[in-house]
Amino acid sequence: MSGAASQGRKRGRRLEDLSGPEIAEQITESAVIVQPIGAVEQHGPHLPLSVDHVIAHESAAALVAEHGDAHDLWLLPTLSISKSNEHAWSAGTLWLSAQTLLAVLDDIGRSVAATAARRLVFLNGHGGNSALLNVACREVRLAHGLMTFLVHPFVPADQGGASPDSEMGMGIHGGHEETSVFMHLRPELVHLEKARRAVPERLAANRYVRFGGMASFGWLSNDFGPDGHIGDPTGANAREGKQLFETAVALLGEQMAEIAAWEFGNDQN
Numbered sequence: 001m002s003g004a005a006s007q008g009r010k011r012g013r014r015l016e017d018l019s020g021p022e023i024a025e026q027i028t029e030s031a032v033i034v035q036p037i038g039a040v041e042q043h044g045p046h047l048p049l050s051v052d053h054v055i056a057h058e059s060a061a062a063l064v065a066e067h068g069d070a071h072d073l074w075l076l077p078t079l080s081i082s083k084s085n086e087h088a089w090s091a092g093t094l095w096l097s098a099q100t101l102l103a104v105l106d107d108i109g110r111s112v113a114a115t116a117a118r119r120l121v122f123l124n125g126h127g128g129n130s131a132l133l134n135v136a137c138r139e140v141r142l143a144h145g146l147m148t149f150l151v152h153p154f155v156p157a158d159q160g161g162a163s164p165d166s167e168m169g170m171g172i173h174g175g176h177e178e179t180s181v182f183m184h185l186r187p188e189l190v191h192l193e194k195a196r197r198a199v200p201e202r203l204a205a206n207r208y209v210r211f212g213g214m215a216s217f218g219w220l221s222n223d224f225g226p227d228g229h230i231g232d233p234t235g236a237n238a239r240e241g242k243q244l245f246e247t248a249v250a251l252l253g254e255q256m257a258e259i260a261a262w263e264f265g266n267d268q269n
């Protein structure tokens with residue numbers, strides 16, 4: 001192989017594009033392995049099922065392209081089917097049970113631990129996975145000794161992330177920001193003429209029991225109405241989506257700097 005081809009492969013930083021022997025050469029102790037996790041689930045009438053898959057996939061690819069050399073990032077293939085059972089009522093949604101996804105993540109952790117890499121990052125595009133991924137971070141750490149991390153291109157509004165005032169903080173699924181980002185990434189797949197405001201204003205009036213409140217609650221995406229999205233996508237636009245996406249990738253890059261330098265040690269003097 002020519003030097004240029006070797007550089008090309010290295011620039012790609014996709015683990016699957018290396019050969020078996022190259023894994024030993026290129027995946028060293030400093031490698032940060034990035035596992036994008038998406039979803040295939042209903043997102044209301046205006047968006048396709050692929051939204052979370054595309055956002056996880058594209059943000060992880062951009063992250064590794066822009067910050068891979070700086071922090072020795074390596075991209076795994078996107079895990080596109082995950083824990084979407086809040087949308088199980090909507091035919092076409094593909095989902096793994098919590099038990100299955102935890103088992104899959106354990107297997108991925110075991111596989112990564114067979115390389116010299118010591119850091120594994122779950123880059124999650126689907127809010128319904130977040131609680132389980134926090135559990136998986138600890139399980140994989142205990143079972144396989146990896147340092148494990150969970151990051152989000154967009155922290156969900158029900159977990160401390162932002163949602164515009166027009167959505168009263170309730171834009172958690174197919175709302176203004178997610179629709180805008182998707183309009184930037186896949187404009188041809190968005191049907192904004194079908195977008196409707198679906199903000200659970202009754203919930204927004206609560207002090208504690210609300211998305212992002214001190215008291216959390218179990219919910220399904222048709223608990224708030226038949227449309228399946230939760231938020232107000234009517235004003236979504238690709239210009240804002242581009243800005244949100246680029247900001248998210250830059251912020252992920254900053255997080256990777258700390259993750260790449262992360263070590264456990266004796267912090268007691």
Ligand SMILES: [Zn+2]
Binds near residue numbers: 051052125173174
């Ligand atoms: Zn989504």
